[in-house]
Amino acid sequence: xADSETPHTPPLLLPDAIHHAIRxxxxxxxxxxxxxxxxxxxxxxxPRTRDIETELPALISVLTGHLGPxxxxxxxxxxxxxxxxxxxxxxxxxxxxxxxxxDDTVLITRGHNDHFALLVVPPDTATDAAREAxxxxxxxxxxxxxxxxxxxxxxxxxxxxxxxx
Numbered sequence: 185x186a187d188s189e190t191p192h193t194p195p196l197l198l199p200d201a202i203h204h205a206i207r208x209x210x211x212x213x214x215x216x217x218x219x220x221x222x223x224x225x226x227x228x229x230x231p232r233t234r235d236i237e238t239e240l241p242a243l244i245s246v247l248t249g250h251l252g253p254x255x256x257x258x259x260x261x262x263x264x265x266x267x268x269x270x271x272x273x274x275x276x277x278x279x280x281x282x283x284x285x286x287d288d289t290v291l292i293t294r295g296h297n298d299h300f301a302l303l304v305v306p307p308d309t310a311t312d313a314a315r316e317a318x319x320x321x322x323x324x325x326x327x328x329x330x331x332x333x334x335x336x337x338x339x340x341x342x343x344x345x346x347x348x349x
Contacts, residue, residue, distance in 0.1 A: 213228070213229050213230075213243065213246065213302075214227050214319070214321070214322045215227035215228075215300075215302075215322060222324060222325070223322075223323060223324050223327070224326050224327050224328065224329065225302065225303050225321045225322070225326055225333075226300040226301055226302060227300065227303070227318075227321060228303040228304075228322060229243055229290060229302045229303070229304055229305065230304075230305040230307070230318065231305075231307055232307055233307050234264055234265045234307060235266075236259065236265070236266070236280075237268065240271060240278075240280075241271060241274075243290075244257070244273045244274075245274055247292060247294075247300075248273075248274065251294050251300070252294050252295070253276060253294060253295075254278055254293065255278065255279065255293050255294065255295065256278065256279045256281060256291075256293040257279070257280050257291065257292055257293070258280075258281040258283065258290065258291035259281070259282050259290050260283065260284070260286055260287060260288065260289070260304070261282035262284050263286070263288075263304060267280060267282045268280060286331075287330060288303060288304055288330035288334055289302060289304060290302045302321075303317065303318070303330040303333060305317050305318060305334070306334070309334075310339065313339060314337075316337040317333050317334055317337040320333045320336070320337065321333055
């Protein structure tokens with residue numbers, strides 16, 4: 185079959201509706217939904233706790249619904265309490281790779297070599313700072329590393345405290 189006769193399957197894109205809370209009390213997720221995927225990060229995740237066995241299944245479930253099966257997740261070992269080697273989510277085994285690198289990201293792998301890098305906003309981040317960090321991460325033209333985004337969006341101590349006078 186000639187190349188011109190080969191059916192073209194467009195890449196799976198994430199609908200804009202994904203930009204909301206997965207469900208009350210679950211992690212907040214935002215993803216870039218452009219065809220280009222040119223930004224440094226593909227999105228941002230704001231888990232509610234540091235318990236990966238509680239937080240990661242909801243993230244994997246929602247991503248699987250839009251991207252297809254997730255096979256691996258790479259995480260920063262220092263950001264989580266206890267890391268299993270794998271989790272079973274919706275009847276599928278997802279392998280976890282951990283690294284003590286501290287880069288403030290999670291790397292989602294679908295298939296054999298299709299990676300999505302998400303900024304991980306720490307659970308204790310103030311709402312406004314988390315929203316600002318997530319908005320920066322999903323910009324199609326973002327070239328800022330995850331750690332730099334978090335530093336830039338974290339208020340200085342006392343910024344939210346009225347000055348005495």
